[in-house]
Amino acid sequence: MRRRKRMLEExxxxxxxxxxxxxxxxxxxxxxPQQARLAAMRxxxxxxxxKEETRDVWGFVWLEQLLQDSRFxxxxxxxxxxxxxxxxxxxxxxxxxxxxxxxxVNTVLLGHLPYKDPGRLAMxxxxxxRRGINQMPISPGDFFEWKxxxxxxxxxxxxxxxxxxxxxxxxxxxxxxYAFSANYFSILGLSPELGRTFTSEEDRPGAPKVVVLSDxxxxxxxxxxxxxLGKAVTLNGEPYTVIGVxxxxxxxxxxxxxxxxxxxxxxxxxxxxxxxxxxxxxxKPGVSTDQARAQMTALALQIAxxxxxxxxxxxxxxxxxxxxxxxxxxxxxxxxLGAVGFVLLIACANVASxxxxxxxxxxxxxxxxxxxxxxxARLLRQFLTESFLLSLAGGALGIAFALSCTKFLVSxxxxxxxxxxxxxxxxxxxxxxVLFFALFATLLTGLLFGVLPAMQSARANAADVLKESxxxxxxxxxxxxLRRVFVxxxxxxxxxxxxxxxxxxxxxxxxxxxxxxxxxxxxLGMEVFLAANHYPPNQPDKQRAFVRDVLxxxxxxxxxxxxxxxxxxxxxGFWGETDFFVEGRPTPxxxxxxxxxxxxxxxxxxxxxxxPLVSGRDFTAADREGGRRVVIVDETLARHFxxxxxxxxxxxxxxxxxxxxxxxxxxxxxxxxxxxxRPDLPTIYRPYGQHPWPLLAFALRTAGDPSALIHVAEQTVxxxxxxxxxxxxxxxxxxxxxxxxxxxxxxxxxxGFAALAVVLAAIGVYGVMAYSVARRTxxxxxxxxxxxxxxxxxxLVLGEGARLTVLGIVIGLFAALALTRLMAGFLxxxxxxxxxxxxxxxxxxxxxxxxxxxxxxxxxxxxxxMVALKYE
Amino acid sequence: xxxxxxxxxxELLQGTLDLLILRTLLRGPVHGHAIAKAIEMDSDxxxxxxxGSLYPALHRLIKRAWIAAEEGTSENNRRxxxxxxxxxxxxxxxxxxxxxxxxxxxxxxxxRPSEQEG
Numbered sequence: 005m006r007r008r009k010r011m012l013e014e015x016x017x018x019x020x021x022x023x024x025x026x027x028x029x030x031x032x033x034x035x036x037p038q039q040a041r042l043a044a045m046r047x048x049x050x051x052x053x054x055k056e057e058t059r060d061v062w063g064f065v066w067l068e069q070l071l072q073d074s075r076f077x078x079x080x081x082x083x084x085x086x087x088x089x090x091x092x093x094x095x096x097x098x099x100x101x102x103x104x105x106x107x108x109v110n111t112v113l114l115g116h117l118p119y120k121d122p123g124r125l126a127m128x129x130x131x132x133x134r135r136g137i138n139q140m141p142i143s144p145g146d147f148f149e150w151k152x153x154x155x156x157x158x159x160x161x162x163x164x165x166x167x168x169x170x171x172x173x174x175x176x177x178x179x180x181x182y183a184f185s186a187n188y189f190s191i192l193g194l195s196p197e198l199g200r201t202f203t204s205e206e207d208r209p210g211a212p213k214v215v216v217l218s219d220x221x222x223x224x225x226x227x228x229x230x231x232x233l234g235k236a237v238t239l240n241g242e243p244y245t246v247i248g249v250x251x252x253x254x255x256x257x258x259x260x261x262x263x264x265x266x267x268x269x270x271x272x273x274x275x276x277x278x279x280x281x282x283x284x285x286x287x288k289p290g291v292s293t294d295q296a297r298a299q300m301t302a303l304a305l306q307i308a309x310x311x312x313x314x315x316x317x318x319x320x321x322x323x324x325x326x327x328x329x330x331x332x333x334x335x336x337x338x339x340x341l342g343a344v345g346f347v348l349l350i351a352c353a354n355v356a357s358x359x360x361x362x363x364x365x366x367x368x369x370x371x372x373x374x375x376x377x378x379x380x381a382r383l384l385r386q387f388l389t390e391s392f393l394l395s396l397a398g399g400a401l402g403i404a405f406a407l408s409c410t411k412f413l414v415s416x417x418x419x420x421x422x423x424x425x426x427x428x429x430x431x432x433x434x435x436x437x438v439l440f441f442a443l444f445a446t447l448l449t450g451l452l453f454g455v456l457p458a459m460q461s462a463r464a465n466a467a468d469v470l471k472e473s474x475x476x477x478x479x480x481x482x483x484x485x486l487r488r489v490f491v492x493x494x495x496x497x498x499x500x501x502x503x504x505x506x507x508x509x510x511x512x513x514x515x516x517x518x519x520x521x522x523x524x525x526x527x528l529g530m531e532v533f534l535a536a537n538h539y540p541p542n543q544p545d546k547q548r549a550f551v552r553d554v555l556x557x558x559x560x561x562x563x564x565x566x567x568x569x570x571x572x573x574x575x576x577g578f579w580g581e582t583d584f585f586v587e588g589r590p591t592p593x594x595x596x597x598x599x600x601x602x603x604x605x606x607x608x609x610x611x612x613x614x615x616p617l618v619s620g621r622d623f624t625a626a627d628r629e630g631g632r633r634v635v636i637v638d639e640t641l642a643r644h645f646x647x648x649x650x651x652x653x654x655x656x657x658x659x660x661x662x663x664x665x666x667x668x669x670x671x672x673x674x675x676x677x678x679x680x681x682r683p684d685l686p687t688i689y690r691p692y693g694q695h696p697w698p699l700l701a702f703a704l705r706t707a708g709d710p711s712a713l714i715h716v717a718e719q720t721v722x723x724x725x726x727x728x729x730x731x732x733x734x735x736x737x738x739x740x741x742x743x744x745x746x747x748x749x750x751x752x753x754x755x756g757f758a759a760l761a762v763v764l765a766a767i768g769v770y771g772v773m774a775y776s777v778a779r780r781t782x783x784x785x786x787x788x789x790x791x792x793x794x795x796x797x798x799x800l801v802l803g804e805g806a807r808l809t810v811l812g813i814v815i816g817l818f819a820a821l822a823l824t825r826l827m828a829g830f831l832x833x834x835x836x837x838x839x840x841x842x843x844x845x846x847x848x849x850x851x852x853x854x855x856x857x858x859x860x861x862x863x864x865x866x867x868x869x870m871v872a873l874k875y876e
Numbered sequence: 877x878x879x880x881x882x883x884x885x886x887e888l889l890q891g892t893l894d895l896l897i898l899r900t901l902l903r904g905p906v907h908g909h910a911i912a913k914a915i916e917m918d919s920d921x922x923x924x925x926x927x928g929s930l931y932p933a934l935h936r937l938i939k940r941a942w943i944a945a946e947e948g949t950s951e952n953n954r955r956x957x958x959x960x961x962x963x964x965x966x967x968x969x970x971x972x973x974x975x976x977x978x979x980x981x982x983x984x985x986x987x988r989p990s991e992q993e994g
Contacts, residue, residue: 049928
């Protein structure tokens with residue numbers, strides 16, 4: 005910097021000396037001092053140009069010019085504060101919103117996975133297309149075959165979920181546990197933060213029992229005890245030695261707190277019947293997911309041929325780990341990202357329009373610059389600098405917006421939805437990738453909204469400085485045309501957004517309005533897990549007694565209207581299934597056995613949840629062990645399998661060889677057990693007394709607010725069994741609320757973006773129409789002077805607005821039809837080309853656009869011809 | 877800022893001006909004003925160079941290290957910046973002179989073909 009200054013000073017001095025010498029020579033030639041100097045300067049040429057060209061040679065010029073451009077731009081922006089503030093705010097909104105959504109995408113979809121080379125990891129699920137299942141656990145027999153015969157995976161490892169009860173550390177705790185094989189950890193490539201993971205010796209039946217804890221469990225229940233390694237803990241009544249603690253980053257599967265060795269015995273290789281194994285695999289290098297899928301499917305077919313009784317119809321579904329973790333939140337998130345991108349584009353169009361308008365207003369000034377020698381390139385650079393300064397300011401403010409927006413987004417993020425696979429999100433950081441995105445968005449917007457106006461402005465004709473009536477007539481036309489193009493684009497984009505929002509809203513309405521099949525209000529749900537050591541399966545009386553005692557005590561609690569119990573509550577994500585055979589029907593082929601959701605309930609469960617009985621009767625206390633085997637089926641099962649008249653018929657819940665007949669005594673209404681959007685599975689209810697089940701949930705209908713009874717209910721359970729952990733207790737209406745949380749949040753956000761887009765577009769329309777009216781004031785005055793009525797003027801202006809609107813809507817319709825297809829997977833109960841939604845959106849947008857035109861049109865009507873004719 | 881036409885004019889002379897400067901400096905270090913005078917005189921006043929255009933040319937040559945600048949005093953004890961050829965500059969002068977001769981010869985042949993055909 006200083007060197008340049010010095011070089012400049014030297015150059016000036018050299019030039020001065022040069023001219024001095026020439027002057028002296030001229031004096032010597034006999035000119036007068038004045039003449040000598042003049043001649044010398046003329047001979048020298050344009051000093052400024054010489055200095056400039058020399059500085060060009062030095063090559064610092066671009067930096068100097070950039071600084072100079074920036075200074076000028078800042079000065080100009082300061083002089084029109086209204087414009088500057090509006091532009092910066094608009095940009096900040098667009099950039100801020102985009103950055104916020106991107107940071108969610110970054111955390112949820114692109115987030116750092118703590119595993120080695122996570123792109124090569126995948127879950128290998130079983131599938132059965134006939135039954136419509138695309139993600140199911142497999143049998144140990146299947147697993148051993150896969151392990152032996154697969155060629156696509158370098159290593160695969162089995163696991164299954166295993167709930168455990170931890171006792172001896174304060175209140176009994178119910179924990180999600182997971183049984184892993186020893187190589188599972190090495191496949192994932194994640195090391196424990198303390199201690200170690202299982203060796204293959206420990207992964208054998210009969211080996212000493214070891215356990216690995218989660219960081220969260222260690223810190224909360226064990227108070228970060230530094231001597232945790234080697235400590236004995238009691239799980240399910242048995243001692244386990246803690247050998248390691250996994251870091252917080254290891255959240256797989258979500259909410260799992262303990263890992264124990266799976267210890268699959270070799271004898272399990274013969275078991276193809278029970279399906280409970282979940283498999284994780286690491287692809288061999290160079291093998292793609294598709295190749296693996298093909299190979300595993302072929303293997304599955306082979307196994308199905310060898311084991312037709314159990315595996316017929318089974319195939320394989322491979323889900324890359326990222327997809328598994330992101331699951332159901334991917335589509336709505338990407339839709340939101342697209343939507344916010346549209347908002348940004350619309351915002352850019354607005355700012356570009358503003359710039360164009362401003363340039364047209366300053367046309368004479370720009371023409372003067374051109375006349376003074378500003379080159380086209382230089383002017384272009386000047387205007388682009390201005391645009392970039394605006395976008396940088398907008399970007400900085402936008403990042404500030406994003407910081408608070410992301411906090412808000414975390415608070416509404418749909419964590420804890422039992423039936424959807426959504427990663428648990430605790431924080432959405434605005435970190436480096438997000439900042440890069442913001443920077444990129446800033447630069448891109450600067451370019452987008454800056455280029456056209458800059459090119460437009462730089463085209464100023466120097467000669468126009470002298471023209472009298474020149475408000476830059478021709479340049480103004482070009483500018484006006486550009487702005488009209490922007491408005492059409494804005495309307496089109498808004499239409500697409502509105503349509504998307506409309507479809508989302510429709511889907512949400514249908515999902516939320518959908519009948520659950522029961523009444524969740526005023527019901528408290530409590531889930532417990534009866535551990536096998538306390539309630540051995542071969543002593544079902546203990547379970548029955550427990551349930552009976554608890555129910556009796558709960559019924560007499562103040563504020564409780566009725567109680568009931570079931571193996572699982574709806575919407576909790578717990579479920580079970582069973583095969584069944586209909587009496588009198590031919591034995592189905594393997595793989596085509598009917599399958600139903602399997603629940604055990606007490607009398608009073610239906611009435612507590614207010615599930616209507618369509619026909620027949622509910623269970624009573626008489627339906628107990630030793631009595632007649634009775635079931636209640638739901639409408640779906642009755643309709644599909646029993647021709648709608650199920651009462652009196654029998655179901656075989658054993659096998660064709662060893663049948664177990666159960667009488668159907670009632671039909672219950674369908675209950676949406678898995679969430680409002682899942683199809684109804686046929687359901688079989690059996691009395692709890694006849695078949696106790698370790699998973700148990702109590703339902704209490706309360707007179708007042710169910711959450712007020714939480715402690716009392718818990719205490720009731722502990723009064724009966726001090727060591728019984730309670731897994732979860734919450735109002736069932738919360739479950740219902742949570743089950744549509746994802747849909748609710750995405751709909752609100754998308755609707756918000758669409759509304760923002762419409763507002764911005766309306767502002768754009770208003771701006772263009774106001775400008776057009778101003779430009780045509782003279783013309784309108786002439787028309788009125790020649791006899792046009794105010795309503796003719798109104799028609800004229802509205803007509804122009806209508807033309808733009810119609811064009812925008814037509815283009816938008818085509819775009820919307822194409823793009824909504826992409827969100828079809830997330831829609832519920834409404835198709836991507838739903839005509840009602842499209843029609844509504846078109847009407848709304850037309851109305852908004854015409855309303856925006858109305859004010860300028862109204863003003864046009866009021867034009868006084870006398871004034872207008874004088875107006876130039 | 878520069879308007880279009882003068883930029884063209886300078887560009888036309890750019891390479892040639894550099895060559896003339898180098899040649900002038902062959903005789904020894906000279907200051908800027910003297911270079912301008914020398915070019916005028918040596919060309920019998922045919923070449924009326926806009927004196928200012930010397931300076932960008934001089935700095936270009938300095939950047940290429942074909943000439944170097946030094947402070948010094950001129951005849952009447954005035955300070956001045958003197959420019960001299962570097963070794964590289966001397967070499968370049970020979971190269972550029974050859975190129976110019978070739979060019980001039982080619983143009984001459986085109987303009988006076990009769991002399992060829994004789």
